[in-house]
């Protein structure tokens with residue numbers, strides 16, 4: 001006897017084919033909800049077994065968490081560049097869309113899941129960082145749908161008006177990046193991520209960057225910048241910062257240790273913290289995997305002016321996890337000489353000698369291109385490409401094109 005289970009269907013996308021009986025007998029409402037695995041067996045009272053085969057579910061999902069103004073957009077530009085092609089807002093859509101689409105990647109901003117608009121937050125006295133101002137149920141349903149190859153109608157939070165605009169259609173890409181305040185906050189969303197990154201910008205540096213952007217470029221006063229950072233801090237500490245414990249890679253940005261008592265925030269010490277044991281992710285290393293290394297590369301092959309450059313590498317523990325940490329303190333004088341540093345790094349997932357240097361030179365005008373922020377963002381971009389290629393190869397059984405390093 002057939003089991004009487006009611007399944008509902010949100011979207012039978014083109015990647016799914018119905019083996020039997022024919023489509024007309026399915027009797028599901030397109031707007032109802034179920035997400036198919038590769039092969040879903042549906043048993044209904046009306047008919048015998050119906051098998052739906054989907055090639056859906058090949059989207060790789062990447063989470064990028066950071067506070068506002070901490071370099072997410074810059075990182076995304078570096079990442080999409082690794083895959084080639086330009087990332088643009090959806091064509092013919094809302095001009096205030098926060099989404100960026102390229103051939104390979106779709107980057108959505110999780111601000112689009114704000115459940116309270118600017119006025120609503122003001123009335124309720126909550127910040128956008130507060131989970132109560134965000135719709136995690138919808139975020140989970142939609143990220144899950146995309147991962148399973150099903151297009152969604154995602155809301156848009158309009159940063160110009162502060163209102164929630166009518167939704168935009170997001171189709172499943174090869175790589176789906178969810179960037180914003182809370183990609184790893186909700187355990188259900190976290191589970192959907194194939195790889196996660198946290199940009200951990202120390203307060204001193206965040207303040208220096210905010211001043212640079214909001215004071216120099218947006219005309220805000222020093223007092224208002226200080227006040228805005230202070231107002232966000234309790235919720236940042238409560239809801240955003242704790243996500244770093246879940247990240248597979250953390251890029252930590254700190255003031256330099258090369259200049260005693262530096263408070264300018266111009267020279268940076270940047271640490272790339274890479275979790276061990278993450279599937280499809282082999283941490284980068286310097287000279288000798290697992291050893292503890294300190295390296296000052298300034299000399300015949302690398303030009304360094306004051307205060308110089310210092311690299312460190314070694315194993316550490318981070319929130320109870322074993323990690324490898326690669327650190328760069330200082331900044332490059334000549335980007336073309338970066339090839340010297342690149343040639344001493346291993347597991348960087350390049351496809352040809354000098355690819356990191358080439359990427360850095362290509363975007364020399366991006367913030368952080370002369371220091372560890374740009375270098376490590378570029379390397380993480382290459383690692384994501386590698387991870388994506390490994391996941392695809394594991395699904396199709398196709399041999400992987402070899403990476404050089």
Ligand SMILES: Nc1ncnc2c1ncn2[C@@H]1O[C@H](COP(=O)(O)OP(=O)(O)OP(=O)(O)O)[C@@H](O)[C@H]1O
Nearest residue numbers: 067068069070071072073074209212213367368373
């Ligand atoms: N690596 C860096 N080095 C120096 N300054 C940086 C760096 N990354 C970002 N900034 C500064 O921070 C500003 C914000 O960067 P970006 O737009 O990438 O951040 P964001 O997290 O996407 O911001 P928002 O969420 O507010 O849109 C830049 O205009 C620049 O002033």
Ligand SMILES: O=C(CO)[C@H](O)[C@H](O)COP(=O)(O)O
Nearest residue numbers: 068111118128159160162181
């Ligand atoms: O933390 C933020 C993430 O970008 C913003 O402050 C939040 O999205 C609210 O935006 P707005 O200030 O434009 O209303």
